Amino acid sequence: MFREPLLPWMVFLPLAGAFTVLFSPLRETGLRRLALLFSGVTAVLGAVAFAAFSPELSGFQFRFEQDWFTLPGLDAPLRLALGLDGLSVLLLALSAFLMPLILVSAPGHIRHRVREFLFWALLMEAGMIGVFAATDLVLFYFFWELSLIPLYFLVGIWGGPNRIYASLKFVLYTLAGSLVLLVGLIRVALEAGTTDIGRLIEADLDPGLQRFAFACFALGFLIKVPVLPFHTWLPDAHVQAPTGGSVVLAGVMLKMGTYGLMRFGLQAFPAGAVDWAPWLLLLGAAGIVYGSLLAWAQSDIKKLVAYSSVGHLGFVVLGTFAGNATALQGAVLQGVNHGISTGALFLLVGVLYDRRHTRAMDAFGGLARTFPAFAFLLVLTSLASVGLPGTNGFVGEFLILMGTFEQHPWLAALAGLGVVLGAVYMLGLCREVLFGPVTHEANRRLEPLRPREWAALAPLAALMLWIGLYPSPFLERTRFACFETAERLAPWLERAGEEARPPAPALPATPEPELR
């Protein structure tokens, strides 16, 4: 059976690849191919995991368990425990899928210290996959931090002029959260006597402990997402990071935060989640509007995309804490969508930057005529980002808004305003960059898209359309987990004295009729 060793291999391969690259005698091109081979095989394994994931099963699949060592104060040894469920399977596949694309596109912007770049990139991939696959709390924390340090180096070495400041800020912010998370982790481990995530979820911990743990964990995750007051590291990190770093950051790193909120915030500490949910919903909705307004005001394309992330992730947070399965399912999917479309946007910004070495919006104009392939991809990605029906963004946002509306109509209205604002700035970006007269001579002679750029962008574009037109393979895989999570939340919602609503039934596996 391939099911048990699948996840360990997905973590191990990039790790092995990282060290193979570090010590390999190969030169630059050979190294790139070697790294691509490792991450490519991992991506194939990710696709296998996605395809072989059974939507009807509850709990973790592809389980792998191996005793590790015993922490004092716990009754059972820590385990190297890996597994997938509906909350994690999409994100795991996305992480594995994005890295080869980044490596393919890397020669455009990473021209020096290639060996180190590939080492850190692969190490980060191992960390990211591990975060989504770990079913042991301590193991989760290991991978959580393992993915942080490589990104620090990626931004710090290959980033823009202000890279050292940006990378330091990014690490300090994130660490502040994860250190608080660590205290929560220690207390949960000691009081629950286990670090197995499955058992923690089943354990029905003491509500007081849940509230404390939720506060600690959520702080770590909210900074990572980042949610409104903690978001200031994100634009700095995004703008300074090299294209590949931005793609990973937007595509996967931020999802680690939303994933953590769902896995721990909702599943393990529902009492805390219910207590804090009103505030988080407010923050999420505020983030949508605030991020969109800020994005609107930017003249640097990359900054615009970075701030748009704040808005998009506001949607995810909104969906996560809306309290029903529909919104949650939307949140899971929207996380993936954001990874795809924002990742593609950053790649497109990288395409421009590699050619013109500027990201100022007014340095471009009329590219639709001189650079049509780029224009096509940018329009498609923008529409996906805005959430036009037929693209992936629509499915996620629609589910979130629908689910939120049932519980909190006013917040849904506020978020709807955010959708409009999103259209304003994204379409504004397209107008400035793609249409109108060609204002700069350099823009007439832009080199057409290279094969490797196509290779990085085309799969993302295909995914946007796939999820947009036929989302059911994605939705059905998340359905069960979201339904169960919402069910777990329901008694706490009732107990909180809110108007008790039965959790809305999850969407049928078939897509919405209007999507067709």
Place this chain on the structure above:
Amino acid sequence: MPGPLTPSDWLLAAPLLWLAGGVVAILVLDAFRPAARHEAGLAFLALLGAAWSLWPLAEAAGEPLEGIPGLPVRAFSGMLEASPGNAVVGLLCLGAAALAGILSLRSLCRLESGRHRTALWTLLLVAPAGMLVTLASSHFATLFLGIETLSLPLYVLSALRRTEEGSVEAGLKYFLLGAFASGFLVFGMALLYAGTGRMDPGAVTAALEGGALARAGLGFLYAGLLFKLAIAPFHLWVADVYQGAPTPITALMAAGTKAAAALALLHWAPPAGPLGSGAWALLACATLALANLTALNQENLKRILALSGVAHAGLLLFALAALQAAPGSGASVEAAVNFYLVAYGVSALAAFGALELLERRAGGHAEASALRGLGRRFPVAGGILALAVLSLAGIPGTAGFLGKYFVFAELVRSGEVGVALLGILLTLWSFAYYLRILVVLYMKDAAPAGGPPAVQDTPAAVALWVPAVLVVLLGVWPAPAHLL
């Protein structure tokens, strides 16, 4: 009342005898055959012998103490007392001396045409002997003897580069302040004895119930110990001494002295009582805050690492706070402290060792400006330094993380969650300067090579792998370390 030595006397005396025997052998050899260069070989033999004789005790680490009769081992009518975990820390001290020796082979040994060889190697044996006595001391006499035996060699070794102002300053500063601290220590012992009539750790308990005289003695005793451990406000000497001393010696001080002093403090810590956990937690927070604040603004990597050592000592005090808050947690707190000391020790050894190699390439400078970009030019030394720094910072996957985890776990278990939150946020501060080291190593363009080309130092480069591998091994698979 002298009697025949018992087996447990021999067990604890054997490592000391090996080290002392090594010293005597080196002195005799040097007296009659000064031209023969056997000092290093003899010293390593003595260190190996000491480690070998300590091994049987260390091997029992990790087992529940109640299960094994005769543990912890008490020797010399209870003047020395050591648990298996202590023995592991003892092994760390021996290893630190060995690494300092290996790092010195191509540098300090050749200073002034090798004039100080004998001094170097004998003192490198005496210092760990002092550490072993200190960390097992359970009597005023052994405590004082141990502390003096470990300090005096280090005073001299710090000043070994006697033509360099910084080194002489380090030696003198360490000596004067250290003598002052020893004075405090002895005075405290005298007052405690006067107040309680006891010279064993029971004196601490008695003093807490006793009069003002004994309590004052307790204060002096802790002042002396905290000086050696470099806890605020007694930490001001650390940066200057660590910076001025030759780097191999700094490594020994950081790993060994700290471990010995910390275990001594743990032995002499008051049982849960009127002192409460607040005092220790306050000291710990103050130390962390002051050390981190000072380190932020340093230009010299040795000073940064020195202050990081101060911060780590402060973190250790949280374990004492936990012990105070939850009486009866002695065994697990001791296990946490032992692990922490070993984790910090191997990280500090790797860090200072790698820094020594890089320093030589930079013409003997440890300033950030001189070391710019050297991580890329010398990937092995740079990589080991980066790894060690990540471990000192406490990133998972390294020994430092688990050390931090255990200490904070003790704190949380004792119910001091608020203190744990405050403490862990204070450690966040330290990342700013740890990351700065990484910035210097990897994110700046290389400085032009300065100074004479460094001698190729294969033994040191090979030996550095040992702490580096341990940093990772203890971080991902600590079970074989027998400490848990």
Place this chain on the structure above:
Amino acid sequence: MLAAYAPLLAWLVLVLVFVTGLLWVTDRIGRPRPATGKADTYECGMEPVGDAHRRFSVHYYLVAVLFILFDVEALFLILWALQARELGTPGLLEVGFFLAVLAVGWLHIWRRGGLEWDR
């Protein structure tokens, strides 16, 4: 117990008051009359010759330190001598071992020229 020290405290206060008072009174009622003689190192009339910073050979200090070292070690012998009969042969062997270790140190110093203080 500390009450026993009360007279000491009183004496200390008295001394401080008396000395500071004396200095203060002198300052108030005295008239300073500076003179060259008063600035001399020795007012008794002795003429200081040469620099006060005389240099001694460092070997001198070395020998002095070594003397103190071995002198202190002799203390241990006294302790042993007081109990020599009771300690018997084992005690003799032990003190012999102690002396042998000392002798090694002394031998080393001697062979390495530490005792040649006039070199």
